[in-house]
Structures are given as C-alpha cells and as structure tokens.
Amino acid sequence: MGIHYDYKSTKSAKLMEKQAKREKKLAEKKAKRLAKEGPKKEELQNKTLDASKPITLDFLTNPNKE
Numbered sequence: 001m002g003i004h005y006d007y008k009s010t011k012s013a014k015l016m017e018k019q020a021k022r023e024k025k026l027a028e029k030k031a032k033r034l035a036k037e038g039p040k041k042e043e044l045q046n047k048t049l050d051a052s053k054p055i056t057l058d059f060l061t062n063p064n065k066e
Helices: 002-046 057-061
Strands: none
Touching: none
C-alpha cells in the first residue's frame, strides 16, 4: 500500500517536471528554427507594397523590380 500512496503523492510533481521538460525542448527547437530562418523573415517584411502608391502596369511587368 505504501507504493500507491507514494505514487499518488508524487504524481503531480512528476507531471509538472515532464511538462517543463517538454516546454524547454520546444523552446529550444523554436529558437534553433528562428536562428536558421531569421534573415528570410526580414526579407519578406521588406517586400510588402505601399498602400498609398497606385499599382501600375509598368510596376507589374517590370523585370527589374526592387
């Protein structure tokens, strides 16, 4: 009977440790992925169009876009 009492009393602590370990691993994966993909996201943000400028045919067909 002592084993079951010990299991129930430590179950919540073990679950919290497991969850913390899982969250730590996910945070490390996310940091690694962001470090790898960092410059790509900045380039995507710079390619947004300005809403105040009209879109012309020359802008759409120009092969030398900025």
